[in-house]
Amino acid sequence: MSSTQTTIQLIQQPDNSLLGETHVAFLKNLGGPSWITIEGKDRTRRRVVVTLLHGNEPSGLHAVHRLLKEGVQPETDLGILVAAADAALYEPILSHRYIPGEQDLNRCFRSPYTTNQGELAAKILDIIHDFNPEGLIDTHNTSSHSEAFSIAAHKTIENAGLASLFTDSLIILDQNLGTLLEKLDSSIPAITVEFGGFMDPNADWLARESLHRFAVSHLLTSPNVNTINYLTHPLRLETQRHLTVTYSSSIDANADLTIINTIDQLNFRRIEPGTALGWFKEKQHRNLVAPDRFGNDQYESYFDQNDGLLCASRPMTIFMATTDPVVANTDCLLYFTPEV
Ligand SMILES: [Zn+2]
Structure with missing residues (x-):
């Protein structure tokens, strides 16, 4: 079929x-x-x-x-x-x-x-x-x-x-x-x-x-x-265009974005500002978005990129964090609810 x-x-x-x-x-x-x-x-x-x-x-x-x-x-x-x-x-x-x-x-x-x-x-x-x-x-x-x-x-x-x-x-x-x-x-x-x-x-x-x-x-x-x-009101962290996303415990020089391969252990956990989620190959990479329910991008309100390191910048609960690069690119990397 x-x-x-x-x-x-x-x-x-x-x-x-x-x-x-x-x-x-x-x-x-x-x-x-x-x-x-x-x-x-x-x-x-x-x-x-x-x-x-x-x-x-x-x-x-x-x-x-x-x-x-x-x-x-x-x-x-x-x-x-x-x-x-x-x-x-x-x-x-x-x-x-x-x-x-x-x-x-x-x-x-x-x-x-x-x-x-x-x-x-x-x-x-x-x-x-x-x-x-x-x-x-x-x-x-x-x-x-x-x-x-x-x-x-x-x-x-x-x-x-x-x-x-x-x-x-x-x-x-x-x-x-x-x-x-x-x-x-x-x-x-x-x-x-x-x-x-x-x-x-x-x-x-x-x-x-x-x-x-x-x-x-x-x-x-x-x-x-x-x-x-x-x-309530979860946001999604998405790739803006097709990136090569990999999951590893150390940076993969061939990938645009390496997400930490144990990120699924954070599902339903509260994470603190500064919690590292992955690395960008290019320090100034700007290819992620976090649309809210109105379609507005809130990425810069909740995430930091310092020297290529992708971190949460506010306390939040994450869930549905995937470790599947196909899902990461075609659907989303994770969902999160920021702490009010
Ligand atoms: Zn399903």
Whole structure:
């Protein structure tokens, strides 16, 4: 398969021959974008689990495959979307965020919906809208080591209640990136859950346990809402043009920018002004930006470059710091929330 298919196949109550023995066999049997529905105890309500918006983030697929194999009957009707199945099937399997040469599907939920990924995104929005769920979970893995966390587009008590079924931290992401979450009706509780690194067995375990809870619990609210740790108005540190970015413990003379290869250990840690994050090859390099939610560049307010050393200049919490140079260039290096 070399490009994203724009049709979504509809499957009701999948049988064992479709499920196969493993989530990889299941994915191969599906062969493309799929919408699977399972009957719940209460046929008047519906919930949704979205998997594989990114083809190399399999914890959600792994978890729903287990639920389906175990024949768990959900509390409500359940819709399961296997989204970027073509990217996930692009060999080597489960190794591509999106198909080389195509766009990131989870940045295509905005007009114009003209590419294959845009067409697929529009159909995904239609199918979710018609299903009219009472709650939606969009499952992801981080590209580097991280504790699990949730993301919502709106700071509501319902989103906090939903997030607390999964994680302790909830990020309110109010930037216009073209993600699925941004386009859903704000009255539907909906969160993205980043279960942890894509090769982390703990991420698979958390996805299994928490999605099982999501599927079978009578109510979607949790009594632990007050304990949720909010991170609001995050900014992104991005490359302004394509840089050669590498990750190392010492400067790489061939790279425009060397980021310290243990930066993911700082995820969800408060860092002090002066904390070093990497080195530029050119001392006067000026190729990073930090757009805020209004699109204004705040780089110089939060970062210093002295003698080529890239440092934080204000106290901040960073998260989603990647150690993947492709993600660094095509998406962002990290997110951060400055201390007020
Ligand atoms: Zn993702």
